[in-house]
Amino acid sequence: MTFDALVYQGLIGLSLAMYLWLLAAGLTIAFGVLGIVNFAHGSLYMLGGYFAFTFYETLGMNFWLSLLLASLSGAAIGSVMERFFLRYIYHLDLSYQILLTFGFVLIFADAARIFWGGIPLIPPMPDVFDSTVPIVGRPFPVYNLFVIFVGFAASVALWILLDKTSWGETVRASASDREMAGALGVNIPRLFTVVFGFAAMLAALSGALGTPVRAMTPGIGTSVIIDVFIVAVIGGLGNLPGAFVGALVIGLLKAYGVLLFPDADLFMTYLIMALVLLFRPKGLLGGR
């Protein structure tokens, strides 16, 4: 295997990792702050993709605007889910949480089938991205570079938002002690709605980013969520840097697995997850 092939495959893996990272970031934030394991997180990815398709392809909007509107639509749906549904089950048993979010998975998948049909939808590649640049002597898609850029930009934005702003401070305070934050005057219910909407927005952004290269189908939500859970388990929960590292591990593993172990690439993902659970049961960055 040449060094060039490894570099190229690494970049492919990095772009895969970025979709996962945006998803895992949302899942982690929702779990860290609200304590909700949102099975419908993958469905929000799906809806983000479908919305982007509708704005960009059906309504003929500009690609950037459709990305933005699709993300905001995801945020709106997330906020409604929290405000009118999740809010009523925080005090109930864990199984209600599963049933409710899983119910959303089914509802969203069927809704997608009704609105957009069962056939995979894939819009044309936007002209700005419809080209390649040579990397180690091979054509590399400009779009993948864009996805990598968005992933890193989102990391910086999240870091600033959560670590450098007072809103971020409030969020972190509520994550570590909900009652105390409430006692100090934080409007917890409203914060929860906003945070859950924000998490949903990240999932929708990931889905919207995927539209020109990863066709949307009603079942895509359930297939992505499994990888995202693996990312969360590997990275360590409620831990954003952990989610980032977990996404990188899985993205690169998927890419290098196909190149180096074509007969065992799927097994590799589960092997790594098993090893992490055995030796670092709190995740790679979940120590202490």
Add this chain to the structure above:
Amino acid sequence: MAGKYELKRRRFLQTTAAGSALLAAPFIGLRQAHGQAAIKIGAQGVSSGSHADYGRQIQMGARFAAEEVNAKGGIMGRPVEILYRDDELNNDVALKNARFFKEQGVNFMVGTDSSGVCLALGPVLPELDLIQIFTHAATEKLNEDLVFKKGIKHIFRGSVPVYQDAILPALVFKDNKDIKRIANLGADYEYGRTSWAMFHSTLRKHRPDVEIVGEAWAPFFTADFTPHISALLAKKPDLIFATPWAGEAVLMLRQATTLGVFDSIQVWWQAMGGSVDVMEGISRDVVQGKFKNKLWATARYIWNWPDTPENKAFVNRFTDRWGRLPNYSAECTYSAVLALKAAVEKARSTKTADVIKALEGLELSTPAGKRFYRPEDHQAVYNVPAGRVTYDKTVAPIAHLTDLKVFPAADYFRKPPFN
């Protein structure tokens, strides 16, 4: 803090595990109302995920056949009724559906998309005492092993097997001297594995100079094939043999164009790329010349061949009824219902043993042309061409196959005793 964290993590893992079990739980399929004296046919196929259009096509083909048969007086005066369920490409679900059909008193079954599922379902048919005509699943093990070697007479197949996906392209490309290095992007299950093995062994029999340079395998529900494609391109193949199908084929081909694949290879063989849903999905990329005329495919029936009045009339009636061109799983299922009608009328009975006898050696005129059910392995033999993917709006609103290469199926299909 640590304790609380631990609790959260355990809660997460528990929730994840429980929820994953739910994700795997079956969805409820559709069932249509049923009458009294009807001949009932249970149909199943995949109606969820990237492959959902195939179940839809099986349903459309079966229902359309039933409507036409019923309009002409049914089968021996009895109306035909179709019951349909989603098998989710899952063996357990398919078996459950078959038992459900049995309880509902169906007389016959048709359908099944996955090769994996057909191998699970075939062996239980004698126990259910039901005939199934498989109308999409393609593994050669169904006719060669289960029917011919194990003698399970309840299995028939009305669609072409992997001989079509794998032997035909070897015949089409064996004389192309530019093809020396071949690579596989396989659907990671029975169908992809068996197709690839059959393709490279047939091609290398004619062309010992051809070298296998790479293999990549993608399971169902793969969202991103770029790592697979990129890994193969690192090996500089001349031909890529690809078996992921349906929506996965559409997104894989889009991803291939973004990686500049068609600048460096000679041929991309998309085995079931002739499928209508794939053609619909890639039409715009075809119009823009993204595949540089290097994309080749076949199917288990293509609507623009054969050029016969019977086929043209079928395509027109089907398009009027459903607003879409008929895909192969629709035509194969439609023709399977017609085969059952012919067999029941020939046997003057709906008893399983009688109908099996009547189906063996049955020759039947269908939209795809003459179908002959080989008595030895219950495989329908009929011709389907391979061709290059093109677009011409005077021919059809979607991409279609051209440069059609027709080889007689009776020659290239493997024959009993399958040594």
